[in-house]
Amino acid sequence: MQEAILKVTNLKKYFKTKKGTVHAVDGVSFSIEKGKTLGIVGESGCGKSTTGRAILRLVEPTDGEVIFEGIDVTKADKKQLSALRRDMQIVFQDPFSSVNPRMTVSQLIAEPLVVNKIYKGRGSKQQIEDRVLELMDTVGLARRLYNSYPHELDGGRRQRIGIARALAMNPKFIVCDEPVSALDVSIQAQILNLMKELQNSLQLTYIFITHNLSVVNHFADEIAVMYLGSLVEKAPVKELFDHPMHPYTQALLSAIPVPEITENEEEILIKGEITSPVNLPEECRFYSRCSYACELCKKGRPELQEVRPGHFVACRRIHDVRMEEKRI
Amino acid sequence: MDRVEKSCKNSAGVRQNRALAVWRQFRRNKGAMIGLIITAALILLAVSADFIWDYETDVIGMNIADRMISPGTKYLFGTDNYGRDMLARVGYGARYSLVIGAVSVLFGLFVGVPIGTSAGYLGGRYDTIIMRMIDAFSIVPSILLTILMVTVLGTSLLNLMIALAISTIPIFARITRASVLTVRYNEYIESAKAIGASDFYIITKYIIPNCFSPILVQATLRMGTNIISAAGLSYIGLGVALPTPEWGALLSASKQFIIQAPYLCFFPGLAIMITVMSINLVGDGLRDALDPKLKR
Structure with a gap:
């Protein structure tokens, strides 16, 4: 590692x-x-x-x-x-x-170099210009746009x-x-x-x-x-997509449109609205919207726990959530 | 640069010069162009007044033989009760009005813009305190404030300009702060911070240039207002004293002859009106040219 x-x-x-x-x-x-x-x-x-x-x-x-x-x-x-x-x-x-x-494209790209005084003294102008052109090539901006203004360009x-x-x-x-x-x-x-x-x-x-x-x-x-300001799940990409654990992640993943007619996967809908982040109560952030929520979830905020190698979840009822996953 | 210039030749986007674009827009506005021409002529007059008239003889020198002559071929604007040529006096007076207008506005800008910029940029408690002080200042009508200050400082040309400038500061502080606030929360300010730009760099390179137009427009319009105020103060004897041919002072001196010789009041009054009007026309034209969105 x-x-x-x-x-x-x-x-x-x-x-x-x-x-x-x-x-x-x-x-x-x-x-x-x-x-x-x-x-x-x-x-x-x-x-x-x-x-x-x-x-x-x-x-x-x-x-x-x-x-x-x-x-x-x-x-x-x-x-x-x-x-x-x-x-x-x-x-x-x-x-x-x-x-x-x-500012023009060249001025915008040169600005970090100018502000930080990367090139100094004689010939610095030429050096900056060379660097700007190099950067434009790197990011795929045509050199003819050197003196264009941003409003002339697309997003x-x-x-x-x-x-x-x-x-x-x-x-x-x-x-x-x-x-x-x-x-x-x-x-x-x-x-x-x-x-x-x-x-x-x-x-x-x-x-x-x-x-x-x-x-x-x-x-x-x-x-x-x-x-709501906290991490609820963290995992390598494949792991997360294959085994989403947190109820919120599951709902998020199920919301991704699937371009298939036959597949009739059920969408998990989250009820209610996102809780206001003002003066939060000391309970699980997802409590009011979670379908697994119970009294236990009201007792303080859950910490991230490693449930599989590299896979962290912040949910008290993770055991029940996983049980249900297996049943399906 | 050669290489770039060449590669730019077949560029679709024409390189735009902003000042040029504003000028094109401005030129289309007839009223603004008339205002600009008159203003330019007045400035020329003010600058060259000493070459046209001799101050000691033509402007303040008395000539009792030619007193109270109505406008005619010899004296285009007539003469006053001391036989002084009103054309010379009114013409020379352009100098005072324009200088008072310009200096008071420049001074107001010089103090008001930094106050407004710092208040808008720093925000928080500093902003609150500064702006409440500005508010307290603005509660008093500016003409009263000016009168108060002239009375305290004593009447003279310089004190008149100082008083007008001070009553102008709150206006510039406010308008600057307001436009700084609209610019400050743009993402490109954050992007300048992210590349390591200092606050000073951000203020001078990003904030001020993007706040420039409302301030410029306000400065122009304010110049007209200050000229009127100066004339008003001179009229009531708190500004420039006679025999200096300031327009307000001229009006004041002529008012006792308004029945026998109305032209004595007419020409200084007309001069004030034309000057202020043309400056305002320029200001309005600038506003339209700088912000095309406002036009419709």
Whole structure:
């Protein structure tokens, strides 16, 4: 087993609002090995984007540790942080709002190099230009777009700008925050393939945040399912798809459309709505919507437990859930 | 660069220069163009006033023989009760109004924009305290505030400009803060943070340029308002004192002759009106040109 490049321990992010404290991320722990991809899956508002941002300290975490290559990101000072930002990057969800509309493609891609003063002194202009062109080739942007403005480009090309910006400083780790959910399906595949190729050629480590399980199926090595600020299940991709254990994961998987007429698999419907993350009671987060819920589930939040090798589930009634699985 | 330039030649997307695009939009607006031409002419007049008229003889020098002559071929705007050429006095007065307008607005920008930007960007308690102070300032009507300050500071051209500038600060602070707030939560601000950009870099490269248009429009419109205020204050004797040919002061001096010589009031009044109107036309035109969405 390789050593983890990133280790997140008990990460928390609370937002104080007038109505109370929003528990956006509430005690998330995981680690990723170098060169692997962790997919974080969950519905809107479950805190998956906030997790990604808290790891990079784009939002200040309330509590917890994020160890990246031995350095605690949450305690890094300004100098360390700017060094870390070269190694840890993010690709944003919406390629329409994540690029400054006033800058050209080349300016956007050159910006990380300029801001971090990667090239200095005479000839730096030429070096930056060379690097920008190299990056444009890497992410598949035609060189003729060098002086274009983002509004002249389609979503896929804009997202390529975003990826080029992230790659500019040769990072080791990238948080991909729903990088394809704003794109057309045909373009989604292109961008996913590009990101996969880049991962192989540049030995990148990804956190891939998405609400689309079928996307992450082809992309991730391991999947963490998130519900209301906590991880409810974590397992290698194949294991998770073959043996989903947590009632929430089961429901999520059953919601993936299956393109077959004969197969008449029953869909598990989740009743009710997602619980408000404001002033949460100390019970299982999924309690109010779970079909297995019982009195036991009201006694505090369940911890992640390893139920099979590499397969972690946070559910008190996991035994009963598995029994039922066997019966079917 | 050569290589890139060549490869750009067959680019479908034409390289757009934003300033040029705004100018094209602006040019289509007839009113704004008229305003711009008049404003430009007034600025030219103000700059070259010393070459046209000699201040000591033409503007403030008395000529009792030619007193109270109605507008005609010799004196286009007539003469006042001391025989001074009103054309020279009104023409020279452009200098005062424009300088007062420009300086007070620039000073207001210089102080108000940083206040608004910091309040909007930093947010939190700092924002609350600063903006409540600004609110407290704005409760007092700006003309009263200006009168108060001129009274405290004493009447002079400089004090008039300072007073107008101070009453302008809250307006710029507010409008800047409001537009900073609309820009601040864009994802591209976060993307700048992610590449390691400092707050200073983000404010100067991202926030200010994207807030520029409302501030520019407000500055232009405010210049007109400040010119009126300055004329008003001079009229009631709190601004520039006679014999300086400030338009408000001219009006004030002429009002006692309004029955015998209405032209004495007419020309300074007309000058104020035309100046403010043309500046406002430019401001409106800028607003339309900078934000085409507002037009319909």
